[in-house]
Amino acid sequence: MTRAIMLQGTGSDVGKTVLVAGLCRLAANRGLTVRPFKPQNMSNNAAVADDGGEIGRAQWLQSMACRTPSSVHMNPVLLKPESDTGSQIVVQGKVFGRAAGRDYQKLKPELLDRVAESFSFIEDGADLVLVEGAGSPAEINLRAGDIANMGFAERVGVPVVLVGDIDRGGVIASLVGTHAVLPEADRKRICGFLINKFRGDISLFDTGLRAITDFTGWPSFGVVPWLAEAGRLPPEDSVVLERMVRRAGGALKVAVPVLSRIANFDDLDPLAAEPDVELVYVRRGESIPQDAGLVVLPGSKSTIGDLAAFRSEGWDVQLSRHVRAGRHVLGLCGGYQMLGRLVADPCGVDGARSEVKGLGLLDIETTMAAEKTVRQVNGQAVAFGVAVEGYEIHMGRTGGADCARPLTMLAGTADGAMSADGKVCGTYLHGLFANDAFRRAYLASFGITASGSDYRKGVEDALDAIAATLEATIDFDAMLRHATRR
Incomplete structure (x- = not known):
């Protein structure tokens, strides 16, 4: 059976997309046949997959990191918001319909079958599938019928690595709090955690890592430093535009x-x-x-x-x-x-x-x-x-x-x-x-005289740099040992 592991976050925007892309390139550099997968994505940043149809731009980037053609099955459910309450639903690359939030909940059992079908397609012939969750599994009000996080992980038997964002503060509480609110079965599915976006001397957080493990029983797979190269990758979510720093002085x-x-x-x-x-x-x-x-x-x-x-x-x-x-x-x-x-x-x-x-x-x-x-x-x-x-x-x-x-x-x-x-x-x-x-x-x-840079090569170089940093800072071998379906 193909090995697989899923990265879920303590919240949105903790850096799962970049981590999965970097791990995809790391695994590809090790000679593994690796593929990305995201059961459900919500984004108006879409791409056209190599086999036709729409997927999230992030999964297109992750397939590039894997050095493999992109497929609509890498992101079988794509929600494209059209208003504050409703979205267009794209399933396996094609428009499935439109639904408001409450109506969408009723569709999830049917969509989970399509998601599982796509996962089977993606894992066929792969050594490893790296799965990205959406939002946070701590949103237990959405657990019933979930297809994006623990609901999917339970369906296909994928172990989970929980990612916390230290840059936003409160990372110990966010990890321990997630442990506290999860049902026991979901809690046991988590095999360890990663700390992301650390700035400064990582050794200063050694006691923090021990505290998280003491509270949760989960081992640490490492602390990822702030990845400056992530700024050279196409962003997934328009929320980044709110934080965009203006660079003045251009001609x-x-x-x-x-x-x-x-x-x-x-x-x-x-x-x-x-x-x-x-x-x-x-x-x-x-x-x-x-x-x-x-x-x-x-x-x-x-x-x-x-x-x-x-x-x-x-x-x-x-x-x-x-x-x-x-x-x-x-x-x-x-x-x-x-x-x-x-x-x-x-x-x-x-x-x-x-x-x-x-x-x-x-x-x-x-x-x-x-x-x-x-x-x-x-x-x-x-x-x-x-x-x-x-x-x-x-x-x-x-x-x-x-x-x-x-x-x-x-x-x-x-x-x-x-x-x-x-x-x-x-x-x-x-x-x-x-x-x-x-x-x-x-x-x-x-x-204006352009810089003469090769944009695509710049993205490739950024992926390689991120992969090299992850290779040096996390225990990827330990993650792979836990990537056993159950």
Whole structure:
């Protein structure tokens, strides 16, 4: 039987995603055939798997860490929030439906069967499967019907390593408290713990480790230092945007309005890494900087809803002023749809049936369609004559006069649109700036010389650096000895 072990956290954002990615690369470097798995993910940062269909961006990254093709079975349930109370449900890569929180609970028994089916697919032929939980198993009010943490672990017999985040404080209490509230059977499934995000002299926490073991009986598998290289990896959750530190002084200021349902915001990571680019995330209550040379409207899981919020912030007026000043605008996916004259939703794909005016900066119209476009694509950037590749995930069809000036040609088909003066453009292509040749050519049009870095290699190097740190600081061999199904 394939060995497997699951990392669960004492809370959200304790660093499980990065740890699993690093452990995947560590295991791959040891010559193991390793695969990642996350039963349930909630994120609007999605990717297109190599076998077609959507998965969480984090599982795509983890498959890259494993040096193995990505699969929809690595993340069989993906919840994409569309409002504060409801989400689109993607199961094994395809849209399954929509549900509010209480209704979703009723679906979990059926979904657990699909999750177990996908796990069987992933473990076939693997030496090791590294599983990532979601949130915390200490949320015992959600234990009945759980498919993301202990419910899944019990179903397939996977042992659990509990991860605590020392950077946020109270790590001893969070680990001991989790032990206290868990049912006895779940408590016994935990084979040990990891401390993550430690800064300073790790030996100073030796007594803390002993205290946790004394209270819980769980052994420590090690203390992971603060992983600076994690900042070079695509983030999973838009919560990181709230903590993003602005780097001032770039020759080109790029402003990005943070939409309520922002999606695939890692599209901007390669730009943010450029030394001569100052990327500014504009949050609610803030204004679009008047000295921005470029405004990027990012992807959105709820184009019509985010368009209303965009207007409520007064960003529509500020963006029009930006365009009148002769400055540039780029719309990505949902942001591209917003730039047109009209967004129509006759079937209620984006919520209620509606038809709303767009920002009117491109002569295009979008009609929402029930069938979602999900595909990996490659082609050419028309204006610059360079090859591009990436992926599409959208539910709209866009057409109009400005589409006669496409931004890219993808698989022989025109994509996107551009205004007559070339200052406003949009595309459905995600991952555009990860194409080094395109990024260099695009920045050159602003008079900026790009760094010349290889973005993909930078991510690979970061994974290797994280794996090396984990190899040196945790007892991975002890974890593997516990990775026996039961």
